[in-house]
Amino acid sequence: MLRQQPEHARGFYGVLMRKFWVFLTAAALLFSAAGLAEEEEDLAIDEIVEDVILDEDGAEIPVETPGTFAVEAEVFTPSHGSEHPFREAEEGTYWALPMDITDEKAVWEMLTAPITVVDIGKKSGEKVQAYLYREPDEKSLKVGVVTCESQGVRVIRNIDNGWSEIECYSSSFHDTKVEAWNMLVSGYIQTKYLKQVTPNQNLGIVVDKLNQRLYVFQEGKLLSTLLCSTGLVQWNGSKYQPYNETRSGEFLLMSRVGTLISDRLYCDMAIRFNAGDMMHEVPHVNNADGTPNYGTTEPKLGTKCSHGCIRVQKNKTPEGINMAWIWNAVRKESKVKFVIWEDWQGRQIPTPDAETPLFYNPDKGSYYHRGSFCYSAKSVTFTPFTYGELEDEPFRKLKMCPYCAPEMREAEIEERNAAYAEGTDHDELLTSLRQAYYEYLQKN
Numbered sequence: 001m002l003r004q005q006p007e008h009a010r011g012f013y014g015v016l017m018r019k020f021w022v023f024l025t026a027a028a029l030l031f032s033a034a035g036l037a038e039e040e041e042d043l044a045i046d047e048i049v050e051d052v053i054l055d056e057d058g059a060e061i062p063v064e065t066p067g068t069f070a071v072e073a074e075v076f077t078p079s080h081g082s083e084h085p086f087r088e089a090e091e092g093t094y095w096a097l098p099m100d101i102t103d104e105k106a107v108w109e110m111l112t113a114p115i116t117v118v119d120i121g122k123k124s125g126e127k128v129q130a131y132l133y134r135e136p137d138e139k140s141l142k143v144g145v146v147t148c149e150s151q152g153v154r155v156i157r158n159i160d161n162g163w164s165e166i167e168c169y170s171s172s173f174h175d176t177k178v179e180a181w182n183m184l185v186s187g188y189i190q191t192k193y194l195k196q197v198t199p200n201q202n203l204g205i206v207v208d209k210l211n212q213r214l215y216v217f218q219e220g221k222l223l224s225t226l227l228c229s230t231g232l233v234q235w236n237g238s239k240y241q242p243y244n245e246t247r248s249g250e251f252l253l254m255s256r257v258g259t260l261i262s263d264r265l266y267c268d269m270a271i272r273f274n275a276g277d278m279m280h281e282v283p284h285v286n287n288a289d290g291t292p293n294y295g296t297t298e299p300k301l302g303t304k305c306s307h308g309c310i311r312v313q314k315n316k317t318p319e320g321i322n323m324a325w326i327w328n329a330v331r332k333e334s335k336v337k338f339v340i341w342e343d344w345q346g347r348q349i350p351t352p353d354a355e356t357p358l359f360y361n362p363d364k365g366s367y368y369h370r371g372s373f374c375y376s377a378k379s380v381t382f383t384p385f386t387y388g389e390l391e392d393e394p395f396r397k398l399k400m401c402p403y404c405a406p407e408m409r410e411a412e413i414e415e416r417n418a419a420y421a422e423g424t425d426h427d428e429l430l431t432s433l434r435q436a437y438y439e440y441l442q443k444n
Contacts, residue, residue, distance in 0.1 A: 078248065080344045081184060082167060084156050094250040095154040095167070099341045101206065101215055101222070108220045111204030111337045115152040115250055116166075119195045125149035126254040127275055129171060131178065132187025136163030141444045142178050144170040144185035147275045152250030155194065156186060164191040169249045169342070173276055174241070180437045181242040181430065184342075199252060199337040203329060207310055209248065209343040210420065212302045213405065214312055216321055224321035227301040227405045229282070230340075231308040233430050242433040244308050247274055248342040252335050256327065262307060266292070269327040270309070273338050279310045281323035301402065310340075315403040316375040346422040351414075352407045354388030360398055368398040370406035 079086075079095045090096045097110045122128045125148040132144035136159060146153060146168050156165040165188055170180035206215040207228060214228040230246035251273040260267040265283035272278050282301055284292035294314070297305075301313055312323040330336055359369040359382035367374075368390065372382050389395055390409060400406055408416075419426040 074346060076344050076347050078250075078339075078342060079154065079167065079184065080342070082186070084167065084186065090154075093154075094152065094339055099208070099210075099347070101208065101213075104217075104222050105220075107206060107215075107222075108204070108217055111206070111217055111339070112199060112201050114196050114198050115252065115337060116155055116194055116196050117150065117152060117252070118146050118148050118189060118193050120148055120193050122148070126272055129176065129275060130189060130193065132166065132168075132170075132185060132189055134187060136161060136165075136188040140188075141441075143187040143441070144168065144180055144183075145172050145176050145178050146189070147171045150252050150254050150272070151274055152252075153194070158191055162191055163188045164194060166194075169247050171247045171249075171274055171277075172243060174243045178437075179242070179434075179440070181434055182245045182247045182342075183434065183437065197252065197335060199335050200333050203333045204337045204339075205253075205326070206339050206341065208341045209246065209304075210341065210347050211349050211408070211416075212304065214310070216326065224317045224319040225405050226317060226321060227313045227402065229301050229303060229305045229311040231306045232304040233427065233433065234307070240429060240433060241307070242430055244306070245427075245430055246306070246308050246310060246340065247277060248340040249274070251338045251340070253279070253330055253338045256330060260309075265297070267309065267311075269323050271327065271330055277308050277310070279312060279323075279326070279338070281314050282311045298402065302400075302405075302408075313402065313405075318369075318371045318373050318375070318404050320375075343420065343426070345420055345424070345426060347420055348417045349408070349413050351410055352387045354386060356387040356407065357384050358387055358390065358395075358406060359384050360395065362394075366397075366399055367401035368395065368406055369401045370404045374401060374404045376401055376403040 075098050077096055077098055086096045092106065092109050093113055094110055094115075097106060101107060118130050119125060120128065120130055128148045129145050130148055131142040132146060134141040134143050151168065151171060154167040156167055158164045165186060167184065167186040170178060170183050170185045172178055172180050172182070202219055204217045206217070207213075207230065208215070209230050212228055212230065214226040216223045216226070231244040233240055233242055233244050254272045257270040257272055257278060260270045260278065260280060262283070264285055266286065267278075267280040267283045270278040270280035282294060283297050284294045285296070287293050297311070301311065305311075312326065314322055314324070316322045359372050360367070361377060361380050362383050365377070365380075365382075367376060369382055372384070374382070385395060387407060390398075400408065418424070425431055
């Protein structure tokens with residue numbers, strides 16, 4: 001069954017609940033003065049007012065001022081919103097691990113941990129999908145879709161009757177019957193179809209939909225950061241396509257497909273990870289002379305803009321990593337874990353420390369870089385400055401380098417964070433297109 005409300009509903013009800021909480025807090029303070037209120041154990045007090053009252057024994061009791069409580073920041077995991085509590089055995093798994101790329105050790109342990117997939121025994125299983133059912137019965141309502149062999153699932157419980165309850169992001173595409181567009185759902189599947197796989201122990205990849213970055217890990221370390229683009233719901237001339245939203249989750253990289261052609265766009269080095277979803281080089285069109293032209297697609301890297309696949313930069317990072325490098329690495333390394341972090345409403349991009357080093361070319365350079373070397377100007381050794389100086393002259397005119405993927409400017413981070421702030425909806429269109437699924441559940 002579905003385990004979360006629509007984003008806009010959660011935001012709306014969240015606002016109401018916060019207002020209601022403020023009212024309750026004020027009321028609790030009044031009751032406290034009368035000796036009737038109990039202490040709130042789960043709230044941290046930021047400030048205590050100077051006014052005091054006396055208890056029955058004449059001792060002073062500090063009065064807590066409404067609005068001075070600091071609520072602990074929410075920790076976002078891929079199972080955010082699930083009503084199934086984590087078990088101790090799930091610690092460090094994809095589903096339970098906080099989405100924090102700076103915790104290099106924890107991310108690597110997650111990338112090399114076993115993954116549970118669905119295998120119904122059909123050939124070319126990575127293109128085959130199975131249903132999740134509302135009850136442990138194939139005659140019950142279908143509530144989600146999972147791709148076989150490549151898509152990981154979270155096992156909630158195994159039942160004695162041969163069924164298991166599992167959780168995953170529904171891999172609903174345009175031709176599937178369950179229109180749960182990238183929604184975190186739980187349902188039942190026969191236990192005999194579940195199989196545990198040990199992923200590659202040398203290589204792993206993380207994609208974060210919030211900041212549109214791809215992170216390559218190798219042998220326990222974050223090797224490089226690349227710009228990427230995940231899916232965006234778009235109008236195709238007759239309708240909106242909610243299945244464009246890239247499905248989040250835990251996957252294994254499967255077959256190296258090669259070049260795809262979509263809407264006159266050539267997508268080279270495509271690697272399948274979820275039925276119709278693939279990772280490939282940023283697309284190009286062909287000029288009249290047959291040479292590739294990336295002019296319409298490359299500037300959009302770092303933003304949502306694809307049809308569901310994940311576009312990856314062709315430019316080499318300072319570490320020499322690009323889509324071509326990944327393509328060749330996957331040729332040698334099998335079962336590479338490929339995880340996609342959901343851009344849950346409420347997640348925020350942290351602002352870099354002001355002392356974070358950046359670099360530039362003082363001799364008419366147009367980019368700011370994250371290192372002293374960059375393939376955009378291989379013969380140049382850049383001059384350092386700090387992130388805190390980025391808005392000062394002469395740095396404020398510099399653009400983010402499309403090769404080395406440095407941090408976004410503070411104004412850009414603030415703009416994206418505002419769109420993802422709790423109580424707002426960063427994609428109202430997708431939210432509205434999901435309403436049919438809620439109606440489908442209510443009617444059946």
